[in-house]
Amino acid sequence: MFGFFKKKRIPEFDFSALGVDMHSHILPGIDDGAPTVKESILLIKRLQKLGFQKLIATPHIMADYYRNTPDTINRALDLLREELLKQKIDIPVEAAAEYYLDETFENKINAGNLMTMGKDYILFELSYINYPNNIKDIIQKLNDKGLKPILAHPERYPYLYGSIENFYKIKEYGCYFQLNTISLTGYYGKATQKIAEDLVENMMIDFIGSDMHHLKHADALEKSLFVPALAQLLDDGALQNKLLC
Known part of the structure; x- marks a missing residue:
């Protein structure tokens, strides 16, 4: 018997324009995220293949779990850059942080020395449980x-799902929104996908990011290139x- 091979679909676009x-x-x-430099390189190669021309790493900073500082982050960045140079992988990698809004975040703001990206943009996240x-x-x-x-x-914050007005309110406080691209694929579940689509439809998204932790995220990111909401x-x-x- 002859085998039949399913032809792999090729997306019509990638992330190069982004x-x-x-x-x-x-x-x-x-x-x-990546536990080793070897894993970091694998993820970077996948991001390059998808068209990205620059990467900004944003490690977690949490008071009682990930006690990262500019020093620990920059040392990890230096280690990664050395390996990229060694392997002749030509892509700029910078570092900022993903700050958790916990009891220490306000003190960090007051103290200054926050890790930002671009012209003073700062990324922060909330609890998934409590507003x-x-x-x-x-x-x-x-x-x-x-x-x-x-x-x-x-x-990804279920307590905001009740009304689109909950999202508008936060934006009106003076805040930008960053969507995880893979949310549009259903990676985090149908409820999250629906909210992601609603935010896109209401033109509330200012930035998108991979939130890349591991190769399963890379697979989902590739899958997102076939999602109409991303094309929109x-x-x-x-x-x-x-x-x-």
């Missing part, structure tokens, strides 16, 4: 410091990733 992936966990051994009652004050404080807050993956996002021309070049 340029920058501004949310990833590709630095080795400092959070729940932070101080979010308006935190966003205001960041703005008062001349920083531009970006809320990481708003589509890229066609609208409203995404601001290129400002981080």
